Amino acid sequence: MTKILISLLTLFSFSCLSAAEKPNILFIMVDDLGYRDLSAYGSADIETPHIDQLMKDGMRFTQFTANSCVCSPSRAAFLTGRNQDLVGVPGVVRTHDNNSWGYLDPKAITIANAFQQGNYRTSLIGKWHLGLKSPNRPNDRGFEIFHGFLGDMMDDYWEHTRHGNAYMYKNNDRIETKGTHATDLFTNWAIEEIKSAQQDQRPFFQFLSYNAPHDPIHPPEDYFQKFKKRYPNATDKRAKIAGLIEHLDYSIGRVLETLKKLKIKNNTLIVFTSDNGGKIKYGADNGELRADKTNMYEGGLRVCTSVTWPGKITAASVSDFKAMTMDFMPTLIDAAEIKYPGKMDGKSFLPELMSASQNEFKKRQQFYTWLQKYKKHALRIDQWKLVKNSAKDKYELFDMEKDPLEAKDLSKTFPEKFGEMRKIMNSYLKKADHVNWKRPSQQ
Structure with missing residues (x-):
């Protein structure tokens, strides 16, 4: 595989931008977020001030969709800019062979490969969910740094295991992490990596991939109790997922504050999105959209999405431009002026971000x-x-x-x-x- 990647990556041509001029890229993907579970998207009870402010600072999308109604296919689409089926991920990648439905094509060039070749420091913090063994671990697929969860869902947000397997890793080494909430761990590691990246002359591309608010719905107790205090008549089911999301919002706020303290926020392009819609039976709210996760109706596909880039994207802008998960790769490498001549099914929506006047992709399938x-x-x-x-x-x-x-x-x-x-x-x-x-x- 290494020889294949080297030969393909030599086709890249580099941008005229210097390393100092290139933006850092922070790509935040959350897991199974309901379309109306952010206050920016109309939630009447959940409070998400940090994500809301991030969206106010950039462009918020109202018609953005995931490539799939479940996790692995959407993540494969993001990583490759391709329709997920065409890179070998038509379903959910799981631990056991009798219930696993995908194998990411080892020949597929990932967005991490592209940014690495474009002289970026690349990292994945958090959930992977696209393979448990080489050549489909993060370090095999263009991420220099991997600090996170190799598997799919966690059976417990404090134990970090799945089917009894300990899936927390730092690069290719299994690590012991029991006892700390996964959202806190990922946030701490993201901040640690952003700080480490300041010693590197290269800009960074960080994929910050949270498990929350995917089930099991395990919020920290204080967040659950705070929500119950505000809404004493709320069901425990709603209070649990609300606590998990509000804790997630606080955590993302910590990452954003780090960018501000390091004085790099103005040169950092930040994406926020979800891999698919929320699951109603666990308390998620998709608003008036039909159905939820695992369904091909809009409740399973429409995702809360924003892109923020100070000085480049007009603040407080709202777009009904229709794009999807696989469009991120061409858009972000366009923003970094990395030329990639390889195959992508996705299309760049950078003109929409920069001017809010891009024509829709007519007749697009x-x-x-x-x-x-x-x-x-x-x-x-x-x-x-x-x-x-x-x-x-x-x-x-x-x-x-x-x-x-x-x-x-x-x-x-x-x-x-x-x-x-x-x-x-x-x-x-x-x-x-x-x-x-x-x-x-x-x-």
């Missing part, structure tokens, strides 16, 4: 998938959205401009459009079906 084993998929082209929400469900067609809540199936009303969308979707599924997604132990 946006595929949303969770193919193994659940066979869920959707396709969005302009205002039209085709949905198949399980292997047994019939296809549905929605006009998202007239029916943003996906209430009325128009498959019989517009049979030609329905047939056209089905044909495009089937062609993609056939292509995806030829990609080997099994890890070696499953072959």
